[in-house]
Amino acid sequence: MNQSKKYEAPFTEDDLRVIRSKSKKSNVAWFIANIILGVIAIGLLKQPGFGFIEFLACFFFVVSFLPYLRFFYKSPTEKDLEEKIKVSTELRIKYKRRDMDNYYHYEIEFEQNPDFYKYGLLKKDFExxxxxxxxxxxxxxxxxxILKMECNDEDIENPLNGH
Incomplete structure (x- = not known):
């Protein structure tokens, strides 16, 4: 299949609100994860010996600070808020998957596309x-x-996905 064309358009005020809200939630989750990793790393370092698990905990704690280097570059979200451009396109579903780990995970995979390979859906939308x-x-x-995702004129965006 030839991929549909992409169209660019300026953001609406609703688009800006959605991005700010999603970005804020993502930043809060990242901050909480940093605190948890920090507590784990400090706790492991207080124990005698320094093994592989301790190294991994410290490594992930240090790596978790990489996004805070925004002082030296603009994050993609900052570029979005500055330039205020959204992209519209159509994607064709190639596969549907339902995996069961501890809970059901519903996912669709798209035909060849440089922007989105797969996307997790809620059960009601998966059906x-x-x-x-x-x-x-x-x-x-x-x-x-993601600002809008529709199939057959019905909203199927997963609010838990964020990106």
Whole structure:
């Protein structure tokens, strides 16, 4: 299948609110994860000996600070808020998957696409879509924050996915 064309358009005020809200929630979750990793790393360092588990905990704690280097570069979200451009396109569903780990995970995979390979859906939305269906999607140009996702004129965006 030839990939549908992409169209760029300026953000609406609703688009800006959505991105700010999603970004804020993501930042809060990242901050909480940093605190938890820090407590674990400090706790492991207080124990005698320094093994592989202790090294991994410290390594992940240090790596978790990389996003805070924004002082030296602009994050994709900052570029989105500055340039205010969204992208609209259509994606065709290639596969549907339902995996069961500790809970059900519903996922669709798209035909060849440089922006989105797969996307997790809620169960109610997973049941609405079929292989071959076309998904209409709007997302921010740089951070790929999803602003709108529809199939057959029904909203199927997963509020838990964020990006």
């Amino acid at each position: 609405k879509v079929n292989v071959g269906d076309v998904i209409y999607i709007e997302f921010s140009k740089y951070g790929h924050w």
